[in-house]
Amino acid sequence: MNNFSFELIREDTETDARAGLIHTPHGDVPTPVFAPVGTQATVKTLTPADLQALQASLILSNTYHLYLRPGPDLIAEFGGLHQFMGWPGPILTDSGGFQVFSLKGLREVDEDGVTFRSHLDGATHRFTPEKVIAIQEQLGADIIMAFDECAEPDDYDYNMAALGRTHHWAERCLLAHKRADQALYGIIQGGIFSDLRLKSAEFLINLDFPGYAIGGLSVGESKTEMHTILEILHPILPRHKPRYLMGVGSPEDLFECVARGVDQFDCVLPTRVARNGAVFTNQGRINLRNAKYARRHDPIEIGCTCYTCSHFSMAYLRHLIKANEILGLHLATIHNVHFMLETMRCIRHSILEGTFTAYKEEFLSHYQPVPKAMQGNG
């Protein structure tokens, strides 16, 4: 079996951008990479054949959701998540920490773990580091995550206390993890506080994880605060290990965070906004529900090679979405996932060619980001 390894292929000379290759038992992942999210063992609306046509090289699935439904025992009985969902390529599972700590009022943390109530039926469950590793071993993803505590980004005292638990849990996760065919990443926490982030990185680097995730960002802090943390971490993170910025991001985030040394991303954005009729273009995000697209013969993006843009007008897509047709959500999802994956492929290509800065400037010169206040509106 071809176990996990990371190959650093080229470092940009003008920025901290890196191009590499993650080898996994289920195939190679060219980095930087954007992973579409398949929360419930499906990237919403897409078949595995669709994902292959989109050339997705890595997808993410959520431990918390799969633990509750259909349960890790059932997935293990089917040989793991790859077989269960029919996806032959690399998979990453998160630790469930982010979801559990999002259950405000439904969870209680102690030094040993977290007791929480299911958002589905209110039943009580408990996650410990050992439990979370056992679940992820049952799911069988190629890349798995240590159990961590996600604190509010701007509460120093809480972040300091949570960091102690996160670090202790990271040690326990390492001890508990037995499957040699899975790479267990440590998760750096510490909110928006440079000293805590550095302390967290140093502690986890000493534990020698095969990869490092940066958690607790893109949860309400400013873009500048997020960028500052990345800039602080870059020089101390091991050069020959992948860095994964969890839950990020938008098209503009890919450029800014790749420029600050990030190799891996995941985000629900392209799939979630598609289900509200919003699609990415090189000029920014547009919503197909808008009346001005009702008679448009052109595709979402002229020149886009995705199935949606190759076959359908904006007028047809708008009709489907206005008529609440599932096909509209499917076609918008295909386009958005293609947009993210293709943009990332272009980013990687530009790093390899030594033209990343020029490509970044060119892209950001015409791409209009969604104002922060409107980001939830799809």
Add this chain to the structure above:
Amino acid sequence: MNNFSFELIREDTETDARAGLIHTPHGDVPTPVFAPVGTQATVKTLTPADLQALQASLILSNTYHLYLRPGPDLIAEFGGLHQFMGWPGPILTDSGGFQVFSLKGLREVDEDGVTFRSHLDGATHRFTPEKVIAIQEQLGADIIMAFDECAEPDDYDYNMAALGRTHHWAERCLLAHKRADQALYGIIQGGIFSDLRLKSAEFLINLDFPGYAIGGLSVGESKTEMHTILEILHPILPRHKPRYLMGVGSPEDLFECVARGVDQFDCVLPTRVARNGAVFTNQGRINLRNAKYARRHDPIEIGCTCYTCSHFSMAYLRHLIKANEILGLHLATIHNVHFMLETMRCIRHSILEGTFTAYKEEFLSHYQPVPKAMQGNG
């Protein structure tokens, strides 16, 4: 342009079953044929590529729905329905009569046409024979329908009065229809009453339509009543013209009605029940939500060649449906449409081979129909 024609290839010797070929400007339709329904310019959850992979040869779309949204002017501006929805194969549009007469309390009929209120926004609209033909010419389907009045099947006086209008409207439709690349079918009405059905068939046969639809069945009458009407009509309908039984049917209906001379079918059943988690098997319809499928490693039907059965376990499909994932509806739809189309292909093959009766008996010996009282439950 290859205009419409019907080629009768073989008549069964033991039943009234027929195998033929409908030629249309957008391709040939082997008959008997089952047409999946694409009400709002999409067969729900399926892309045109999916329909091509399923080898669908004819799809239906609804004049009433497309008239209201996005409107025939817009579709005409895009070159017609084929271009608008990206479906290159044959399309049939209904006349809107069935939908308009289903709008109980929202419509008023007179000798000239029907005034009705939109189910979307309550706005008042009017359909006349000329209007319905004009809309269908704008949509540009290969096979279009005369405007008819659908009466309650067991109300003799109403059926007799409605029949007068339907016949007068059929004449007006013929006069109004100009596009030589479309085949306009007449619709035989008359409820469950043999004398009215015969009278309707005779009247419409004299008008020399290129095909005949049988409307107002499968709307609450018994199977026996439906079969009786078909048996009465068979001997008088022109041998060399296609017969289309509208809105039918279930897998067992295909066999029983093909045996009574029907060449064309359409029904929302396979797509509608799929969205409730119900799928066809050779033993009958099952619902994947049932707990007994939670750990089933086998596909819906062993040996089924559809994408769903080739790739996914019942356990995975059940998980998707229980988790309200769109992919579950999509995969169930693919299987159900495949089941109907493949069953019809086998029926046609058996007619050509002279083994239809044996195939019918074999299929019906293991296929358990859904009891009438439960047919709405998916």
